[in-house]
Amino acid sequence: MKETGGWLSSLDKAIQSKIDLYVAFHGCKNEEFKYKGTTYFSIKLNRSIYQKIGRKIGKSFDNRENLNLYLTVIDKVKPDVIHIHGTEQSFGCIIKNTMQPIVVSIQGNLTVYHHKFFSGFEKKYLKIKKRTIKWPLSFFSPGNFKSIYKTYSKLRFNEQEYLKNCKYVIGRTRWDYRISRILAPQSKYYHCDEILRDEFYDKCCNVKVEKDEKIFFTTSSNNFYKGIETIFEAVELLNKGKLNFKWYIAGICKDDLIVHILRKKYDKLILNEIIFLGKLNAKEITSYMANTDIYIMPSHIENSPNNLCEAMLFGLPSIATFAGGTGTLIDDNVNGILIQDGDPWAMAGAIIEIISSPNLISKLRVNARRIALIRHNKEKIVTNLIKIYTSIINEAKN
Template sequence: MRILWFAITPCGAAEKLTPGSFTAGWLAALEQQVKHDPFIDLSVSFYYNGKMDPFEYKSVQYYPVSRGRGQTKLAKLLDRLEAYQSNRDERYIEKLVKVIETVRPDVIHIHGTEDNFGLIQKYVQLPVVFSIQSLLTPYREKFFSGIPYNVASSKENLSSKLLVDSVRNNFFLFSKWAKREVEMLKPARFVIGRTSWDKRATRILAPKSLYFVGNEIMRNSFYRHEWKKQAFSPTIKIVTTMSGGLYKGLESVLKTAAILTCHNFDFQWLVVGQTESGKYPQMVQRWLKKDYSANGITFLGSKTESELVDILCDADLYCQVSHIENSPNSLCEAMLLGMPVVATFAGGTDSMLENGLQGMLVQDGDSYSLAGAIKELAEDFEKSRWYGQNARQTALERHDPKKVANEIIDVYKEIYSLVNKIEI
């Protein structure tokens, strides 16, 4: 059975394209499992910033689709301006259709609804299945949950506005893409998800679709290492991993840290994925008028997979602070390691972590509750370790590579059987 993936990353081909900086994400890990199944002939198509012919690498055929002008500031500005053009998607869909005509797949698997891949449904009669990652439409409702629009707009750098990367610009594009997502999901016949949240949301957004469960494979190092502390550090080390974005909860980190500081709680809060001089950290600091270092917060920037594992295994607690998520990989990775975890009850996090058994869930945006949960965990090591052990056991089962691959392959087989009215 020929399967064609459309993905926002090169998946396993990243090892060939960026050999010096390659880190295997969850799609590359899934590809590694799926491609070895004798029932599957896998091809992958992705957008690539440059021109490149199709190529084969480690038993998978790749079809890069050129999009983007480069990495210079001018190139990025021109790409952002192009994103506003009403006919932009149509120009690229023509290229995607040509890939489909070349591969002639039995099933098309679209990873995520954030990009325009799903628009190909208008032009092909082949079965298409969507994997849900985030869902832009409900995310849009939470876009300014952490930092209100008027605050974000007034506290952002002038350069963001000059480079068409302002809060207003980003929200406009996010809303545009959410509208496109609605258009793609409305006729969808098949959906793969993994949380009660994405299941409920897709019953509205994709009302005609069959819903399948398919979990994710995490990065290799998180299976091979384990949090094994025998006691908490005298200074409690808290770690949060986050990307940029108004709804990622950075202001919750600073608010919560300030509360803990006022109550003389001895801690250090490490933020991975952001730098203090970055756009969002600067915005939050200007708004709250609180100093990061004075409140125990240190920004570590981007880290490699092995560096992040070392940081987490040396820490005492992991905190997930987002205002909206589906199944955050950062939370799942901390659970895989067996860390004590406190997370915001937002989106699908309650499907990942059961409150009172595998960690603690607190109300989204409630800094006092989050501070109290951190303090509660820090004062009871045995309970925290028990949470972490339960979390690891659950995560190892949920993210078992062979189990996840079989879930996805079974979805392909069922779709193929339904479409062709045969049994496999």
Template sequence: MQILWISYINSWTPTLVSLLKKENKLSIIVPTGGKSTDYEQVDDVDYYYLHIPPKDTMKRMTRENFERYQTVITKVMPDIIHVHGTELNFAQIQNYTSIPIITSIQGILQAYRLFSSNYLQDSIIKPFRTIKNRMGKGGYLVMNKKFDRGTWEYEKEILQKGKYFFCRTNWDRAQIIFNNPQAQIFQGEELLRPNFYQKSNSWNLHDCQRYSIFMPSGFNPIKGMYLAVKTLALLKKFYPHVSLNIPGIKETEFYRQGMLDWLLGEEYIRYTRHLVLKNGLKENIHFLGRLSAEEMAMQMQKANVFLSPSSIDNSPNAIGEATMIGMPIVTTAVGGVLSMLKDESSCLFTPAGDEYTMAYQIKRLFDSDSLTTNIAQGAYQVALKRHDRQTTVQQYLNAYQTIIEQ
């Protein structure tokens, strides 16, 4: 099979690339690119970098931009094109070519929109706005602002006109079925980074740091960092040395003060910092900066509990990685997470936006070794099935072949 991907190279894609290319010819278009070159071959995979300006990927695709894709398509002559994601306009090549196209659903921005504030009221965060925010730049509701300007109308068209989609959860299937009843849906799981397969089922209650919490970071309110801080404040009443470990953010960046912060800072970070200082949590929170996959796995091994306080998500990679490590998980019962995990079996669910139940579920794990161990093992059993490499590769190959034959 001659397969052409249109994709950024995300954390999970190299694992799938290495397995797909064994028996097939795989080429990849990286639309905006981060390379100075236009082409390179790495491990028998052809990479084409188009260097399209990012702003041109967030509006309807023009014929001119499609011609840049077409140059590569003509060169590769693929049997099928696989586009990753609807958040940007890549899949709009379906308007210009007859080659069969299947689109993987990642997040769906139009469905995320209503959850973008993560239950944080505008009146609460307003006093923390910076000059930049007041000028309409950045801000914790960036997603809504873009959507209101019609930035993501192309996504609606992709969902409504596409013929074939890869889905992973009931949540993304619902989005496709009710936007496009004629579409054909295939199951296509995501694979994890190799480090997590190497360290599978490596979490151990007796080796972890008791009363420590690990959460995936994110400046976007959807990820719920401010709720994690509120949860920590509640838990500190029972466990004075409880800790929250957050990757992706430098401590110096989070605690930045002065005129520069007032001019160019972000209201959401300023508000979250206010919560940390107000509740005396500075010594309980550790910002880890950017971590490699190896470092991320090690931090998961060390933590007592994995926390995901998101207001919406489809199939978060970080939760998948936590299941493979085999650690106990507390997560909001939102979106596709409901298809990944089962309450009281492979996780403890909590309502979105509710720091009290979040803290209570974590407290249950802190207080019961047997519950913690059972939840951790339940999570690992999910990973064995959901992220099996051979099964996942076969899902993709079967879908490609079915579409080509049709």
């Protein structure tokens, strides 16, 4: 059971020939269909207008109606093992309500993300609005980050309940292992890395000729704790040194709420070097990466961010904040550079350090791709995941 996503589609594709695979996901209608050997169940959540209003005014997330939808699918499939990807959605409500063994993959963690929400911005910026939809639809669309913060505040309790009752978890970093020992203390922990999108395996960054203008690249999202404000501050510092560069940011549009907030926070700061690209597909991202000198991941909290993993797999020299699980991905000064989150001086300094040393560029590029190819090896991951499933099934039988 999962939410649809790029890396999940890659896992689906890699594993479907090895097992009988059934995939349940949230969709716009209730539908069962088969595609390339996998059976899919699109599940439309039961959310009446009264439930939406209840959530808006602060009532808790009640998943009892959705539970019946999930149990109907389970009863039809009768799976040997159920794999839930992520702890933030309502699929976790089945954990106490079925006898089938369940394993939960830790993607992010709302409990920790809620705790780190204000690492980049003060609370006063929560109320800034930028609505593009007229009433009454705007009532159900988050007009500011306060709505998202309140949602996290409520969902984290569901997440904590799911994990407390979870017997098996899958993770991939020292960070998610450690938090699982607190949030899911009775669980058995398995390590399994992720399969990334094909485009990042097929191509890699080549050594470029010297050019006057340096290109930096970041993939992020319209969110409060992704550290975009650190990029703004680092750019200001780099401008004082007269560096000639452009910084491309994918995943964020120039009209997104986070950009609106940044412009209010830095009202007198004009940064022509930052270019917001909006959402890009994998092919478009690799096209930009092919001309990139350094990849920068600025978040205040992550687990193993796929954007960083993809950049390293592509062979880009990368700078990342030491946030959550990134310390598992990067061995500092070996296959990337780690800096403190929220520190624009260290970010700008790391950029200067890399572009000033051709030997360092070469070392980071080669090691990043070499280690990432091992970590994200498709056959190894599929074999490991099937071993995990087999172990759980055998343990459940006993």
